[in-house]
Structure formats: structure tokens, C-alpha cells
Amino acid sequence: MQSAIKNVTVIGGGLMGSGIAQVSAQAGQNVILVDLSSDVLAKSQKSIGANLGRVAKKVYKDKPQEGEKFVAESMARIKTSTDPAEAAKSADLVVEAIVENMNVKHKLFSQLDAVAPNHTIFASNTSSLSINEICSVVKRKDRFGGLHFFNPVPVMRLLEVVRGAETSDATYKTMMEWGKAVGKTCITCKDTPGFVVNRLLVPYICEAIRLYERGDASARDIDTAMKLGAGYPMGPLELADYVGLDTNKFILDGWHKKYPDQPLFNPIPLLDKLVAEGKLGVKAGEGFYKYDKK
Ligand SMILES: CCCCCCCC(=O)CC(=O)SCCNC(=O)CCNC(=O)[C@H](O)C(C)(C)COP(=O)(O)OP(=O)(O)OC[C@H]1O[C@@H](n2cnc3c(N)ncnc32)[C@H](O)[C@@H]1OP(=O)(O)O
């Protein structure tokens, strides 16, 4: 699948941004990966190299030399920068994957809107914020939408393409084509809380935490139940630890504030307690389970 997009600027070089940069470069796009921290960028490049190696091992199983060439060429397509404005100047598409905070996203997009070429499409990878609210600060509302990837980006095959109230047909079509070009199956979402996946996943995980909090079953049994009884690759509490309990809480709190009458979004005392104790899941070494710290 051809895409009109050739130059992609990915802003935020953390977990999601590095994955988005990887799949874009793998698909032959020129990428600039931006973060405020050059340490983060160095770490991202390292993890992208390792993950490309995993892909190469699989795709070029019997042709190690071609595998090495694939890794080297993909890596060469990724430049890095600590200057978002400068990096947006050559972009056909900007994908934002910075911290999940409306004010910070507003600040970034208004800065980019002033310098990016007219044709440049802006997209946010937000998992829980409204696309219409994020794009309220830019003039190019017709060239703005959501491109919501899933973690781990190189492995998860879905891309949610979110149409805001003013996203044009042309922008939507370009985003869908680009998603296909980077190897994803795209679905179309409206700008509703959590789009499709997180609107279902967040209440599901929260109900699992409430079930455990009530003492109805052990954490292990809840996870085993959903893996063996419903065919999920991870149980809900394992997934909560994997995503990060702070992220779970952040999303829940934001939605509770916005939709106080929706009981599914009510706060969960056990989740609040674990986060207050710093038990944030895999990244902290402990959440519902204990992990070796990386
Ligand atoms: C309240 C909730 C709030 C959520 C809100 C925030 C989040 C969001 O906005 C949206 C999200 O992302 S939600 C999370 C979505 N992700 C999931 O549900 C992951 C579920 N887990 C899995 O699929 C597998 O356990 C998983 C794929 C992770 C690991 O699979 P395995 O256990 O089988 O482990 P492996 O054998 O190591 O890996 C399987 C294959 O994948 C390859 N691989 C893994 N990581 C990779 C990476 N980073 N890059 C490239 N390849 C990678 C690995 O090589 C292996 O390949 P094969 O050898 O061919 O099988």
C-alpha cells in the first residue's frame, strides 16, 4: 500500500514513540524522532535496534545478511532531534506521543502549528484525551486526527484512526493509507472517551481490580481465568501491571472527573493505594505482582 506520507516526525521518544518510529522506518519512511532528552533518544535508538533485530531474525530467518541490511537501512532512516519545531518543518505527518497531559500537548501543538508546512498533518497518539480538545489550539483542524497505536507497537496489529469533528475526508483517507503502509489494520473511531479499545479495556481492567479488592478471587486465578477461559494473551491484572498502574489511575481519574455519573469510572481505593505506595507495575518492580527490576 502506497502512502502520500514520506517524512514522519514522531514527537516523544518513550515507549510508544520509539515503537512508532520503528514501524515507520521499517516501512521505508524517513523518520525524525524527537524528545526533550537526548538520553531518552539514545535509549530509544538502542531498543529500536534490538527490536529490529528480532524482526529480522523472523523475516530473514535463512538470510542473515539480508537481515543485517534490513536493520541497518531501517536504522539509517531514523534521525533524532531535541527540537520539535525544527523537526516539524520537513514533516508530511507529525505523530505526537508525549506525556498524557492536555496542557503540555496544547503547548507543543501550538508551537508546531506556527512552523510546520501547510500540508503537514498532525496526529496524537493519546490514549484517553479528546482529539477535539487537543486540536482546539491549532488552525489546521481539518488536518488533525488521532492515530492510536498499541503497546508493544511493533507487535500489536491494530491502529485506531480517530476522526475529530473537523478532520477532513482527505486527512482521514491519508491517515488510513499511512496506517496500512506501516503494516497496521486500521479501524475508524469517533472522538469518544477511549475510542474503541480503551473504552472496553479500561472498565474491564477496573472490574478485575474491584473483583480482587472484594476478595472474590486471587490475582493469579483472575488472570488464569481470563487467559484460559477467554483466550486473552495476558490476564487483566498482568495487563494493568504491564501498562502501569499510574496510567490506569490517570485515565480513570480523568474520565471520572469528566463523567461523574458513570459508575464504571468511579475511583478504586486499592488502585489509589498501590499507586500511592509507588507500586506502579512492571516498571516499578511491583504492582499486583513482583518483577525483577530491569
Ligand atoms: C486501564 C488500561 C489502560 C490502558 C491504556 C493505555 C494503553 C493504551 O492506550 C492502549 C494499549 O496499548 S493497551 C495494551 C495493549 N497490549 C496488550 O493487550 C498486550 C497483551 N499481551 C500480548 O499481546 C503479549 O503478551 C505480548 C505480545 C506483549 C508478549 O507476547 P509473549 O508473551 O508471547 O512474548 P514474546 O514471546 O516475547 O513475544 C511474542 C512475539 O512478539 C515479538 N516481540 C515482542 N516484543 C517485540 C517488540 N517490541 N518488537 C518486535 N517484536 C517483538 C517476539 O519476538 C515474539 O515473536 P515470535 O517469536 O514471532 O513469536
Ligand SMILES: NC(=O)C1=CN([C@@H]2O[C@H](COP(=O)(O)OP(=O)(O)OC[C@H]3O[C@@H](n4cnc5c(N)ncnc54)[C@H](O)[C@@H]3O)[C@@H](O)[C@H]2O)C=CC1
Ligand atoms: N504506554 C502505553 O501503553 C500507551 C500510551 N499511549 C499514549 O502515548 C503517549 C506517550 O506514552 P508513552 O510512550 O507511554 O510515554 P513515555 O513516558 O514512555 O514517553 C513520553 C516521552 O515524551 C517526552 N516528552 C514529554 N514532553 C515532550 C515535549 N514537549 N516534546 C518532546 N518530547 C516530550 C518525554 O521525555 C518522554 O520520553 C501518551 O499520550 C499515552 O497516553 C497510547 C497507547 C499506549
